[in-house]
Amino acid sequence: MSKDLNIWLDDLLGDIENIQFKRKSSRRVRVDVGSEALPALLELLQGRASYVHLSAISCVDWIEDEEFELVYHVWSYETRSLVSAHTRIPREPGVYLSIYDLYQPAAFFERDIHEMFGVFFEGSPDMEKFILTEWDGPPPMRKEFDSEAFVNQHFEWEQYHPQWLKDLEEEGGGVTTRPEDIRL
Amino acid sequence: MSKLDNIPVRHQPTEAAGRKRTNPLAHVFDELVKFCQSRSMFMLHYCTGCGAIELPPAMTSRFDMERLGIQPMVTPRQADILLITGYVSIKTLKRIILTYEQMQSPKYVIGICSCTVNGGMYWQSYATAKVLKDYLPVDVYIAGCMPRPEAVISGMRELMSDIKSGRAQNWKRYYENYDHYLGNQQKLFGEDWQTPTDIIAEARHYGLMTDRTLGEHTALLEKHQRPLEALEMRLSAREKQKT
Numbered sequence A: 001m002s003k004d005l006n007i008w009l010d011d012l013l014g015d016i017e018n019i020q021f022k023r024k025s026s027r028r029v030r031v032d033v034g035s036e037a038l039p040a041l042l043e044l045l046q047g048r049a050s051y052v053h054l055s056a057i058s059c060v061d062w063i064e065d066e067e068f069e070l071v072y073h074v075w076s077y078e079t080r081s082l083v084s085a086h087t088r089i090p091r092e093p094g095v096y097l098s099i100y101d102l103y104q105p106a107a108f109f110e111r112d113i114h115e116m117f118g119v120f121f122e123g124s125p126d127m128e129k130f131i132l133t134e135w136d137g138p139p140p141m142r143k144e145f146d147s148e149a150f151v152n153q154h155f156e157w158e159q160y161h162p163q164w165l166k167d168l169e170e171e172g173g174g175v176t177t178r179p180e181d182i183r184l
Numbered sequence B: 001m002s003k004l005d006n007i008p009v010r011h012q013p014t015e016a017a018g019r020k021r022t023n024p025l026a027h028v029f030d031e032l033v034k035f036c037q038s039r040s041m042f043m044l045h046y047c048t049g050c051g052a053i054e055l056p057p058a059m060t061s062r063f064d065m066e067r068l069g070i071q072p073m074v075t076p077r078q079a080d081i082l083l084i085t086g087y088v089s090i091k092t093l094k095r096i097i098l099t100y101e102q103m104q105s106p107k108y109v110i111g112i113c114s115c116t117v118n119g120g121m122y123w124q125s126y127a128t129a130k131v132l133k134d135y136l137p138v139d140v141y142i143a144g145c146m147p148r149p150e151a152v153i154s155g156m157r158e159l160m161s162d163i164k165s166g167r168a169q170n171w172k173r174y175y176e177n178y179d180h181y182l183g184n185q186q187k188l189f190g191e192d193w194q195t196p197t198d199i200i201a202e203a204r205h206y207g208l209m210t211d212r213t214l215g216e217h218t219a220l221l222e223k224h225q226r227p228l229e230a231l232e233m234r235l236s237a238r239e240k241q242k243t
């Protein structure tokens, strides 16, 4: 039964134009689709092909291509297989459609992506801050956010080898076994 | 050569100047109190990071911390030790400071894990605070990623012997150097950072006011301080939006 469904799905996806489709294993399918066709594809997968579970939406920042890649992972309990639908949207203005009306859990993922990458999802019920409620910097998972510079600007570091220890060592005291002498 | 005063040493107990003890039994009584204190420690384990995983084995029958008199406690107001088990995000750090300030003195802080010492493997992360002792006085650090229960227990024993010998006086530093700690907190949380506990009044109460308790940062605090209001109670976050 599930095998038939898989074959049927392969046929179906192979027939649609403007879609690149790659079967990675018996239980994983990768689909690359244009951003205008993605909601329709998901609707098809959910309504006709039993992919009723949205596992996750993930986002990748391709800063050199000036694009965000959104990946929608949908799972079917019938065929026990996962379809990952990849789509790319321009980085500016970074706005896309919500799929909340298809999959309600999407609200959760979209809110998270909005917070971490600044992608706005039109039609999503809540685009408020989610985890980073006390954060007012730029969305931190964007590639242009320099975490290291931020850290160096905001935090002091503990000194491992302060001046007083160096002075002690000059007098022959201090740490007897240095970290670099320890070979593991 | 640095001056001897620049070398950070453990806080030495300051003898109450000019006050001679006449009762020969007072000393004995002090010793007894210290011994009892070191033998009944209630720890509030505010589990912040992954290092918390090592606490259940340390507390339960395998390593059994209770034989040393260390027990978990559920509220900060009844706890002696604040255990910080791993990385603290900036959001968590605010809660830690609130919790710490509500604990009764004498109170002790133990920083478990490398993350509390210098950021650990999250040194690059925008979300975690790096050096815990900038924001709170820490009594014992237990390094390791993550330290084994043996290490945790040995750190606890270290603290116990410090309490017994009267060296564990770090909680006084918070009152004595409040301006320094508050300054670091303000740097991270913004100028209008305030906690419900009035540390300056407490410092006065304990007689721990020094010239480092008040300063520019506490002046800033006074400028921004809002009187406390009772928290609003509502059942769900949505309810308010609708009305």
Ligand code: SF4
Pocket: B049, B050, B051, B085, B086, B087, B112, B113, B114, B115, B116, B120, B121, B122, B144, B145, B146
């Ligand atoms: S030191 Fe290691 S185990 Fe401990 S909180 Fe950091 S990452 Fe986790």
